[in-house]
Amino acid sequence: MNAVKRFGAATLLSLPLLAQATDIDKAAAIETQTVKAAAASQQRIDVSDEQAQSTKAEIEKLEREIENLTLYRNHLKSLVENQEQEQASLNQQLEEIALTRQGVVPLMYRMIDDLDVWVSQDLPIKSAQRQNRVDGLKTLMTRADVADAEKFRRILETYQIELDYGAKLGIYQETLPLDGVERDVDILHLGRLSLVARSLNGDAFWFYDQSTTKWLPVDKRAYEAIQQAFDVANKKQPPTLMALPLSISMVKGAAQ
Incomplete structure (x- = not known):
């Protein structure tokens, strides 16, 4: 009887302990769930933060691209305006060229x-x-x-x-009708003042008379002076004072 009482008393005493153990387990379970929930929440927070950082970086990238595109658009706009100005200038120049032409x-x-x-x-x-x-x-x-x-x-x-032609002493060869005969001659001109022809063997001279538009013979007394002029033209002697018949009408008589 006493033993039964003791067992019953022990059972009664263990009931609060069992209830306490159940509460601890519940609390532990709740804590575990809370920790898990907190971990999951932190993971979601981390993921959300990464997404936010990624979104922020993407936004910044887009902003830079927008800024670059805006600058490029302004650049193209300036180019177009400049091209329009150049086109207007070219059109005006073409009109001026046409008028000038x-x-x-x-x-x-x-x-x-x-x-x-x-x-x-x-x-x-x-x-x-x-x-x-x-x-x-x-x-x-x-x-x-x-x-x-x-x-x-x-x-x-x-x-x-x-x-x-009017400022030089020159010499060249040509075929001329002289004294009724076609002759190959050396021709000397002193600017446009004097035009003289010499036969290739140097035995005859003629001068051009502008008033009659004819070749007239030169007086033999002037041969030496004229030959000297030919030598100067051919660079056979240095430049010197030359006496030549002038191919103008007023000296026609004086040259003969």
């Missing part, structure tokens, strides 16, 4: 006509060569494959050549 082309034709008259009325210094040069300019003006600038340059070049 309308004035330059007639001017070139007049210059060639003046050259033609000049050569035909001038002393016959290399007349065939000079006339061919003028005729070449006339042909040049009709060529569409040659720029107007090149045509104008060639005309000015011809003018310079013509000017040089």
Whole structure:
């Protein structure tokens, strides 16, 4: 009986202990769940933070791209504006060139006509060569494959050549009708003042008389002085004072 009582008392005493153990287990389970939940929550927080950082980086990247695109757009806009200005300037220049060309082309034709008259009325210094040069300019003006600038340059070049004839002592050979006979002669010109022909053997001289447009014989007394001028032109002797018949009408009588 006593034993039964003791067992019963022990059972009664163990009930609070069992209840306490159950509460501890529950608390432990709750704690474990709480820790797990906290870990999961922290993981979600970490993932969310990484996503936020990634999103932030992406946003910053997009902002930089937008900034670069904005700068590039402004750059293109400036280029387009500049190209429009250049196009307007080119259009204006083309209009001015067209107007200038309308004035330059007639001017070139007049210059060639003046050259033609000049050569035909001038002393016959290399007349065939000079006339061919003028005729070449006339042909040049009709060529569409040659720029107007090149045509104008060639005309000015011809003018310079013509000017040089009037400032130089020159000598060349040509065939002329002299005294009714075709003769090969040496021709000397002192600018546009004197034009003299000499037979190849040096035994006769003629001078061109502009007033009659004829070659006239030179008095034999002037042969030595004229020969000296030929020697100077051929660089056989140094430059010196030369006595030459002038190819102008007022000295026709004096030269003979």
